[in-house]
Every structure is written in C-alpha cells, then in structure tokens.
Amino acid sequence: MSDLLLRNEPDCAGFAGEGAGVAIRLAEPMARYSLRARDAQVLEDLIGLAVPRAIGATLGDMACLGPDGWLLCASVGTVLPSGSDLPVAITDVSERAVRLLVEGPRAGEVLMAGCPIDLDRFAVGRATRTVFETVEIVVWRLRDDAFAVEVWRSFAPWLRLALVHAAG
Amino acid sequence: MMLIHCPYCGERRPEIEFAYAGEAHVARPVDPSAYTDEEWERFLFIRANPRGRHNERWRHIHGCGRFFNAVRDTVTDKFETTYKAGEPRK
Numbered sequence: 488m489s490d491l492l493l494r495n496e497p498d499c500a501g502f503a504g505e506g507a508g509v510a511i512r513l514a515e516p517m518a519r520y521s522l523r524a525r526d527a528q529v530l531e532d533l534i535g536l537a538v539p540r541a542i543g544a545t546l547g548d549m550a551c552l553g554p555d556g557w558l559l560c561a562s563v564g565t566v567l568p569s570g571s572d573l574p575v576a577i578t579d580v581s582e583r584a585v586r587l588l589v590e591g592p593r594a595g596e597v598l599m600a601g602c603p604i605d606l607d608r609f610a611v612g613r614a615t616r617t618v619f620e621t622v623e624i625v626v627w628r629l630r631d632d633a634f635a636v637e638v639w640r641s642f643a644p645w646l647r648l649a650l651v652h653a654a655g
Numbered sequence: 656m657m658l659i660h661c662p663y664c665g666e667r668r669p670e671i672e673f674a675y676a677g678e679a680h681v682a683r684p685v686d687p688s689a690y691t692d693e694e695w696e697r698f699l700f701i702r703a704n705p706r707g708r709h710n711e712r713w714r715h716i717h718g719c720g721r722f723f724n725a726v727r728d729t730v731t732d733k734f735e736t737t738y739k740a741g742e743p744r745k
Contacts, residue, residue, distance in 0.1 A: 603656060604669065616720070617669075
C-alpha cells in the first residue's frame with residue numbers, strides 16, 4: 488500500500504439508528520495478509536508471530552480460516568517477509584477487503600438476518616469465513632456485542648445497505 | 656436449511672457455504688500419454704450416477720476452503736457421512 492495513492496473508500500456511511508440497538512461503520516484501513524502453509528511451524532518461524540492452530544481460532548490479529556490458511560489484519564504499515572524460499576504463500580491483500588464494524592446489543596441479530604451461522608453461540612475471539620445472503624464474508628467476534636465483518640471491497644456498499652435494512 | 660458436517664472444521668455448517676464437485680474417487684491417470692481415447696472417455700465423462708448412495712466430492716468453499724468426500728443419498732438428499740480427502744471410500 489502506497490501513501491502516494493489516493494484512497495478511494497467504498498460508499499459506506501456510518502449508521503447508528505435511534506434506538507436500533509446497533510451501529511454500523513466502516514473501520515479504518517488495515518494491512519491484510521493471506522497466509523498459506525501446510526506446516527504452521529514454518530510460518531511461525533518465518534514471521535515471528537504465534538499462529539492459531541484450530542480452524543476458527545484467533546490469536547491477536549491473526550485468524551485461522553482453514554487447515555492451511557490464515558488471515559492477518561494488522562495496523563497499516565505491517566510488513567511480513569515473503570518467505571520466497573520456503574513452502575509458504577504470503578500475500579498482501581490489504582486492499583481486497585474492507586471491514587465493517589457492527590456493534591451494539593443487536594449486532595448478532597442483525598448479522599443473522601443474512602448469515603446462516605448461529606452467532607448467539609459464536610464465542611468471542613472466534614472468526615470464520617461464511618456468507619451473508621450470497622456474499623462471502625469473514626465474521627470475527629471482537630466482543631460480546633461487537634463483530635468485525637471483512638467483506639470484499641466491491642460488495643461493501645451492498646452489505647452495508649442490507650445490514651441497515653436488517654437493523655430496521 | 657440443510658446442515659453439512661465439514662470434516663476439517665469439525666462442525667455442521669449451512670449448505671450454502673458448500674459447493675458440489677462431482678463424483679469422488681475418480682483416479683487421475685498415472686501415465687496420461689499412454690491413455691487411449693476410450694480410457695480418456697471413461698476418465699473424463701463416464702460417471703456412476705447411481706440412484707441412492709453416492710460417494711461425492713464437496714468443497715467448503717465459503718468456509719475453510721477444503722475439498723472433502725461425502726456419502727449422500729441421491730434420492731433423499733440425506734448425507735450419511737463425510738470424510739477427509741485421501742481417506743478410503745466409505
């Protein structure tokens with residue numbers, strides 16, 4: 488990500504409906520990395536960060552999305568080594584997705600309007616790839632009443648609108 | 656909505672996270688250049704297409720992303736079991 492480039496964020500105006508019990512807003516830009524490795528230990532040794540081993544688990548800024556795939560969402564400026572001589576694939580996907588923050592006592596309920604996972608039983612600190620209606624998202628439960636939703640950039644305005652409608 | 660057990664995630668997940676990927680245990684040719692046209696035809700196009708119990712591949716594409724195998728009844732659409740790719744036919 489270059490500082491010289493103009494940022495062009497998708498149209499996702501914040502929403503905090505009066506009495507809706509939920510607020511939706513676009514998060515600040517982040518550095519995102521897709522990490523793939525058959526052996527998590529190789530990845531750990533290379534990047535010097537602990538890597539969660541169970542699918543769905545998170546550790547700090549890193550979520551384990553599959554048996555050999557992780558997503559790192561860190562602050563802008565985070566740079567990982569490429570590991571070009573190792574059997575790993577580390578890809579900067581910072582601009583692929585944006586993050587919508589869904590917060591408030593009705594956050595889970597609003598997300599479940601389109602997400603088929605039972606978020607009432609989705610533990611804090613868990614993250615998973617899933618779908619909202621037909622749009623692929625990554626749901627990350629930050630707190631009891633706060634979810635981060637990673638969604639591909641071009642889908643973000645639609646997802647924001649769908650969530651606002653669900654919030655009624 | 657039907658729930659499908661993903662052997663990698665270890666839990667039952669909604670079916671819209673999954674994609675069907677054809678019959679399972681179709682072995683790739685070991686020596687492709689030695690295959691005759693008839694053998695290629697059998698490998699590429701001929702499938703069991705049973706009425707009833709069917710071993711098939713599925714992919715948890717909107718989840719962990721992995722391919723796995725499942726036994727599904729093609730009449731009732733019920734999943735009998737799912738198992739990881741590479742494990743013997745069930």
